[in-house]
Amino acid sequence: MQTPPFQLARTSTLGARDACCQPTEADLRSSRRRARLAELDSHLHCSVIGTCLSTGELRKLVPKFTDLDRYHASDLEIHHAAVELAIAGGAGAKALNKALDERYAGAIRRFEAARDPQALVDLWTEALKSGDIPPAYWAVMSHPQATIEVRQSAFGELHMLSHLVGAANRADIRRLVALESENQELREKIERQQARLLELSGQRDASVKQSTEYALQLAALAERKADSSTTQLEAEVTRLREKIDDGERRLALHTSRREAAEQRAQQEEDETRALRNKLGEAQALLKVVQAECAALERATLDAGGQPDARRRAVEWVSGKRIVYVGGRPNSNAVLKSLVDAAGGELIVHDGGIEDRKGLLAAALPHADVVLFPVDCIDHDSMSMLKRVCERNGVEYSPLRTASVASFVEFVARLNASAQHAHTSTPPPSAFCLRHG
Incomplete structure (x- = not known):
């Protein structure tokens, strides 16, 4: 993975150079100063905090700078608040930076031996082989010799490790x-x-x-x-x-x-x-996946050459205006065709990668329901759509993944609810943001 799955931010510092939201590499190398957390690109904060700081540490630190309750807030809320503190800078970002430096002081001293980007990459590769990822990741991201390419390479390798964990x-x-x-x-x-x-x-x-x-x-x-x-x-x-x-x-x-x-x-x-306990969690996730597969099979079944069979599987969307934030281009195209065939309207917004975020705020108040896959949406877009939906009284619901199966399973549950309860209020999603 040569580049992260987002557009890098642009800054006008020192004469309109193209770089991440951080001090220029020449400045850091000349001052021999490590990069602070708030100076990193905002899209890197999620991976740094999620990888290098445990939930227990964040529960002790984040409530000092926010109004969250450390005992009742979910893990996702704590993580999201920590990312916002890092993006905003200030005292919260300094506290997070201090916690990272104190916890991984040994790794930082070990990586100080790197005098050029190639030596830094070699140390990172050794850490990957030994499995000691969190200390090495923070040491690489904050190192004075860390170029944009080095940070992108480390981010990509860490991203692929998350896929390997899911496959296991x-x-x-x-x-x-x-x-x-x-x-x-x-x-x-x-x-x-x-x-x-x-x-x-x-x-x-x-x-x-x-x-x-x-x-x-x-x-x-x-x-x-x-x-x-x-x-x-x-x-x-x-x-x-x-x-x-x-x-x-x-x-x-x-x-x-x-x-x-x-x-x-x-x-x-x-x-x-x-x-x-582990088996119970695995079985719960298996039930969700089975429900999605069953709903997708019903939606794609030809039913003896009758095209109406597919429309009946998503007939709830008929006459409805649905806003879908995030997702992947291939899946979004299939979803749009399903909704159009059922007589509904699906408005897709990628969360700000190519579409302007101002268009998202304008589209939300006129929607019947707003959906977003939690595995393919950035924190800023999710926070904004929640605020806009709550302000305008628009229903919103998270989807487990950006797949077609998650969307069809959600609409199938809305169909069943509409047939049995005769109500237009969408039922809460069966997907839990904390447990899956």
Whole structure:
């Protein structure tokens, strides 16, 4: 990936040069000063904050400069507020910059050895191979020798890593199923061990009781026959005491084994609970994807050569004006054809990449509903459309992805709601901005 998926900002600093919103490279190299967070291009703030700062750190820092509640705000709200602070500059951006510098001081010192852009790229490549991404990413983005090309290259490689993580989800589900089976086998093994420990404990108690009875009998016998052989009684008592000591040693051994087994059982139970939570999240995402696939199949079904079958799948949009913000050009063209075929109007705005953002604010008040895919829209456009829709009383809803399936599944739910409840209010989206 040679360039990021957005248009770079333009600035008139020092004679109308084309560069990101940051000090010129010559100025940084001459002053040997690292770039601050607020000096980076605004489109890089999302990746820097999302990669290099955890949600816990942001929950402690962001509420100091905003009116968000650190305990009740969602992760997305916290992240979005942090990006806005970085773009705005000021005290919030300085605090974020300080947190990054303190957390990754070691990586910054290690990257100071780079005296030219190529050496900086070599250090970044080594960090990618070792998997130590967050420290190296901040050290590269803020390095005095980081050119526009170096930052674009690091951004692109980080972007592709996110795709690899998504592709690994299916393998994770298979591993979860295997772990569930293994956990069941371990639980059965623990139950057998506990039953064996109970059996050994009963044998130990019986042995101790028998030894005690023997000792009492010998003591009574010694009282009744005080004139009998003292040597034989002492030998018998010694033997019984040794037997009791042996029983106590065995008791201590079995007790330690039982406690160790209980600890292992508790650990495995905690691991099982964590795996069940992960499995539940994966199954919830799978249900959403299955619903989208089913809706897309119904919408594209030819129905024996009857074109009306496709229109019925999205008949809710008939006579409706829909504004779609973000997305991808290929998917947007298919969506527009579906809506036009159903007798509706779909207005597509890419969020400011090629279309002017002023056109978006003018189109929103006249829409019946506003849709936007959360995986293909920038923060500024999402914030603006929410404000405009709330001001004008226009319904808006997020879509899980920019795919045709997410759009068709949303419209199918609106069809079902309109048929059963006879109401024009769109139901809330089944997609959660936090959990997916």
